[in-house]
Amino acid sequence: MGIHDGIDGLIAGNIKEMKWSDVTGWVSTGGAHLGTKRTLPGHRMGLIASRLQEFKIQALLIIGGFEGYQAALQFTEGRDEHEAFRIPIMVIPSTISNNVPGTEFSLGCDTALNEITEICDRIRQSAQGTKRRVFIIETMGGYCGYLATLAGLAGGADAAYIYEEKFTIKDLQMDVYHMATKMSEGVQRGLILRNEKASDNYNTDFIYRLYAEEGKGLFSARMNVLGHMQQGGSPTPFDRNLGTKMAAKAVDWLVCQLKNNTELDSSEIQCTDPNTACLLGIVKRQYQCTSLMALKAQTNFDQRIPKEQWWLKLRPLLRILAKHDSTYEEEGMYMSIEDRALVDPLYG
Incomplete structure (x- = not known):
């Protein structure tokens, strides 16, 4: 039935x-x-x-x-x-x-992730031949930042703001300065993703205006709210x-x-x-x-x-690929001092 x-x-x-x-x-x-x-x-x-x-x-x-x-x-x-x-x-x-x-x-989350990545690729491709440009893109997901994080990894985003990882105006300021540095070194396009409910006050329009103001003379900014395009596709x-x-x-x-x-x-x-x-x-x-x-x-x-989400462990990797000062610790990557001493007699 x-x-x-x-x-x-x-x-x-x-x-x-x-x-x-x-x-x-x-x-x-x-x-x-x-x-x-x-x-x-x-x-x-x-x-x-x-x-x-x-x-x-x-x-x-x-x-x-x-x-x-x-x-x-x-x-x-x-x-x-x-x-x-x-x-x-x-x-x-x-x-x-x-x-x-x-x-x-x-x-359905894999299909949506593919759609977001493809749309981000198209948006960045549209800036070819133009001056330096940063795109601010809002993704769906409610309070869950899965789509923004994984799409950021797949699309080479410079930052991805989500609810689960709190950020302040200082973090936004550091990302803007970092983007300006990359642009001065010859990078032509930037990509910033933001989950729709990442913050009540630091909304997509605020972040767009911040990048647009701070980037004057160095790069321009464009904002895109993907909306229900993420829910379409085969x-x-x-x-x-x-x-x-x-x-x-x-x-x-x-x-x-x-x-x-x-x-x-x-x-x-x-x-x-x-x-x-x-x-x-x-x-x-x-x-x-x-x-x-x-x-x-x-x-x-x-x-x-959920109270625990596996993909949050990928967040440091996102910052590393965006050339931020960060470290990535894989699960089981490091041993305790006692275990290390057992396998390596010279340790210590």
Whole structure:
């Protein structure tokens, strides 16, 4: 059964049977054919539970971003009050922001990253043959700076401002001076990325005006807000394969949970264990199902981001490539003094 328009569609009963012919060609197109809405269950849990019982839904697969994860978590927490939620619940994280806990990659973030990188390349190419120019580009992602950071690495950005790494006016001043130095040494084009919610006061327009004012006589500045262009485009091979694999693994998991949690005498499904409501993600190059209740402690719900994000370790590398004074420490790169003494007798 396909539920159209998210939670609102479920409450409205906008549920239709889906066959193979209905999903033909979906793997090669972006977007959400079922429709999405960012609404959460909230106080409407009773209505949702009655709809699940009305349509005899025995397992639920939610494909969505942070709101999809949060809705599934609310369903899990509502199991004590509503029996309709005592069914297997699986979440496949799908958002360009890559801000869902329990996975290192969300479905769609690779496609968006490719789009941003390609747009940045086009923008820089447009300045060929002109005088020295710096481009200030705003990316999407909410409070999550994944897109700005990885696009900055891929596109050779001189700086990428994000919410997770606080910056002050002194940091902006140092970056402006550094850009001026590079321009005086013969560099023709500069690229500055800023995540849309990196700072309330140091917004994209402020940074653009700062570079435009300080660069007078040396370089000019241009501002671009990419907006919904990042959400378009055909899915990359990585996302196509990821979606297919995740769907197959999710269905296999749901069938397994149905077999293990169906009572033989009454044929009722009773999923009360926290491990019967999970999120399927990629953790250290492996597919992993993590309990939604376990992920709750790993989530910053105010900013809608995970408390720990692997890509933040790449931030020093971004500054090194932009010729800043910085160091990059790879995980497991350095040994303790005791371990070093064991392998190197001359150490010390």
